[in-house]
Amino acid sequence: MLLGCDFSSSPTRRKPIVLALGRLHGSAVHLERFERFTALPDFGAWLAQPGDWVGGFDLPFGLPRELVLALGWPTDWAACMAHYAGFTRAQLRALFQAFCAGRSVGGKFAHRATDGPAGASPSMKWVNPPVAWMLHAGVPLLRAAGVHLPGLADGDGRRVALEAYPGLLAREALGGRRSYKSDDPKRQTPARHQARADLMAALCAGEGARRLGLRLVAAPALHAAMVDDASGDLLDATLCMVQAGWAQGQHAAGDPRFGMPADCDPLEGWILTA
Numbered sequence: 001m002l003l004g005c006d007f008s009s010s011p012t013r014r015k016p017i018v019l020a021l022g023r024l025h026g027s028a029v030h031l032e033r034f035e036r037f038t039a040l041p042d043f044g045a046w047l048a049q050p051g052d053w054v055g056g057f058d059l060p061f062g063l064p065r066e067l068v069l070a071l072g073w074p075t076d077w078a079a080c081m082a083h084y085a086g087f088t089r090a091q092l093r094a095l096f097q098a099f100c101a102g103r104s105v106g107g108k109f110a111h112r113a114t115d116g117p118a119g120a121s122p123s124m125k126w127v128n129p130p131v132a133w134m135l136h137a138g139v140p141l142l143r144a145a146g147v148h149l150p151g152l153a154d155g156d157g158r159r160v161a162l163e164a165y166p167g168l169l170a171r172e173a174l175g176g177r178r179s180y181k182s183d184d185p186k187r188q189t190p191a192r193h194q195a196r197a198d199l200m201a202a203l204c205a206g207e208g209a210r211r212l213g214l215r216l217v218a219a220p221a222l223h224a225a226m227v228d229d230a231s232g233d234l235l236d237a238t239l240c241m242v243q244a245g246w247a248q249g250q251h252a253a254g255d256p257r258f259g260m261p262a263d264c265d266p267l268e269g270w271i272l273t274a
Contacts, residue, residue, distance in 0.1 A: 002029065002248060003055040004164065004241025006233045009130065009137035015183070017043050020237035022245075027206075029245040031218040031238055034225075040137060047145035047159070054251070054258065056164030056244035057142070058236060059134035060123035061152060062269035064110035067124050070099060077152050077267050078143075085140045089133060093126050113265055118168045118274035151260045152269055162247050162258055164272045166239035173199050173208030181232025188230035196227045196235060203242065212246040212273060243272040 004020040011017045016036040023030050037043040062077060063084065074080045087095070100108040109122040126132045148155040150162065171177055180195035182188050200223060202208030206215035216238065218226070226234045250259035264270040 001051070001053040002241050002244045003053050004166075004237045004239065004244055005055060005057040005059075006166070006237040006240065007057060007059040007134055007138050009059075009133040011038050011040065011043070013038050015231070015233075018233045018237040019046075020234070020241040022241055024245045024248050027214055028217050029214055029242050031216065031222055031241065034222075034234060034237065040141065044141040044144060047141055047147060050158075052158045054160045054162070054244050054248045056162055056240035056242075056247070056272055057138065058164055058166055058240050059138040060112075060120075060131050060269070061135070061139060061142075061149065061163040062112065062265075062267055063123055063135070064112045065265055065267050067096075067099060067110040068267065070110070071095065075267055077269075080267060081139050081143065084136065087136075089126075089136065092132060092136065096124050096126060096132065099124075112268040114268065114271045114274050118165050118271040119171065120165050120167070120271060120274075150257045151264060151266060160247075160251075160258060162244060162260070162272050163269055164240040164243045165274070166236040166243075168271065168274060169209060169212075169239045169243060170199060170235075172211060173202040181230065181235070183231050185230075192230065193227065196229075196232070199235065200227055203238075209242055209246075212242070213249075214242055214245055216242060247272055 002022050002024055006018040008015050008017050016038045019035040020031060022032045068075060068080055073083050109124055111122045115122055121129060121131050123135055124132050142161050146155045147159040147161045148157050178195050180192050180199055182192060203216040226238060247258040260270045
């Protein structure tokens with residue numbers, strides 16, 4: 001099974017964690033259904049149950065090495081993540097603000113090597129979007145569930161978790177940084193609705209993920225739900241699932257790292273397909 005996860009560090013009924021579930025058949029990624037979680041413990045319990053899946057998760061799996069060295073934290077990934085999880089968000093915010101305060105304008109944040117190729121926000125960023133809190137909430141759940149994290153930590157090889165980023169695939173499918181979602185009702189415009197329709201059309205035609213050699217297959221009701229979901233959560237989960245489909249294909253072709261570059265930093269991790 002494939003899964004794509006649109007993650008929230010503070011899930012609610014209005015903004016749940018969304019899973020897109022499906023399967024890879026040849027060059028087609030078939031979306032089967034969505035699942036939603038409104039509490040982190042429930043999501044953790046789902047991850048921990050026996051399964052057979054490759055998943056793409058929209059949350060950072062690591063911190064920038066530059067930041068870790070500056071703070072004097074462990075440079076072993078597991079030890080670093082355990083250390084990070086021991087801080088409160090308020091404590092982390094103070095540490096990160098102090099780090100940024102001593103740096104020049106335009107270079108306040110430290111970046112991972114994967115951030116540039118993926119066009120992703122730095123994993124230490126605590127606002128707009130608060131990806132640092134996503135790491136703080138999500139990685140401990142993955143570690144507690146005992147899943148396999150290629151390049152980072154060995155675990156149950158039948159449950160494979162990889163870092164994904166829907167924005168990377170969305171930009172490729174739309175030909176640029178065209179906005180297709182918003183959680184603000186005032187910004188849920190016809191233009192964004194059309195962007196979602198165009199994005200879905202490109203994915204289903206095989207154009208949106210041409211670099212990956214994949215196309216999306218979705219029943220009409222699921223297709224319509226993704227276009228109509230102004231938050232973009234359903235679509236983002238599906239984009240992560242497509243990225244996971246590429247990773248599964250790489251593994252089937254003999255790559256034990258599921259497409260992760262052999263020379264990527266084992267502390268920072270890597271974003272699928274970047």
